[in-house]
Amino acid sequence: MGRSTTARMLRGFYEAAYAAYGPRHWWPGDSPLEVMVGAVLTQNTNWTNVERAIANLKSNSLLDWHRLDRMSHGELADLIRPAGYFNVKARRLKSLAAWVVETFDGDLEAMFSLSTASLRERLLAVNGIGRETADSILLYAGGHVTFVVDAYTARILRRHGLIDEQADYEEIKALFEDNLPADEALFNEYHALLVEVGKRCCRPRNPRCAQCPLDEFPHDPTP
C-alpha cells in the first residue's frame, strides 16, 4: 500500500473515531508521577482496578518517589493488590522509583528534559518498563511526541489490512510516526481513541461490531 494511501487511512481512522467518541481527555491522572505509576499498574489490567490501587496509594500519601523507594515491598504489594500481578508490579514500581530517585533525585522535570530518544532508551533499561509503558510515560506524563502502541492498536490495524500479522511494536509505531504530523495533541488523542475503538468493537472475540466507526474502511474480520 502506498505511503499516501496509508496516511489517508490513518487520518481517516482518526477523524471517524473522533467523530464517534470525541476527545478522551487522557491520561486520567493528576500529576506526571501519578501517570507514570498508572502506566505500570495498568499493564495487562483493567483501568478500574488500577484506580483502586492508585486511590490506596494516594490515601496513604505514597505518590512520592522517595517514599515509594523506601517503603517495603510487602506493604506496597498489599496496597496495589486490586491492580493484579501485585508482587510483580510492586517490584516494578520500586525499580522505577529507585531509578528516578538515584538518577534525578525525584525531579521529573529534569528527567523529561532529556531528549525523547535518550529518555526512552533509559526508561527501557528499568526493570518492568517495556515499550508501551515507556512510550506512555513519555507522551502522557512528559508531553514528548512519541506514539504509543498497544494490543488494540495492533489488532485494529491488522483487521483493516494496514499491517501484517507479525508486525512488531517498533514497526507499528513507525507507521504512525512516519505518516502523521509530529503533534503531541494528535498522538495523545489518537492512541486514546484507538483504545476506545478497541474496547467497544475490536475485541478478540468480537471481530465486527454493529456500530464500528471504522466500518467505512476495508475490513478483514479475522482475529
Place this chain on the structure above:
DNA sequence: TGCCAGGCCGGGT
C-alpha cells in the same frame, strides 16, 4: 462460567 483487561520478563529452544 470463562474470557478479558491500555504488558513485561526470563528461560528455553
Place this chain on the structure above:
DNA sequence: ACCCGGCATGGC
C-alpha cells in the same frame, strides 16, 4: 531471533 509460561484481581 522467536516462543512460552508466569504473574492475579475484578467485571461482565
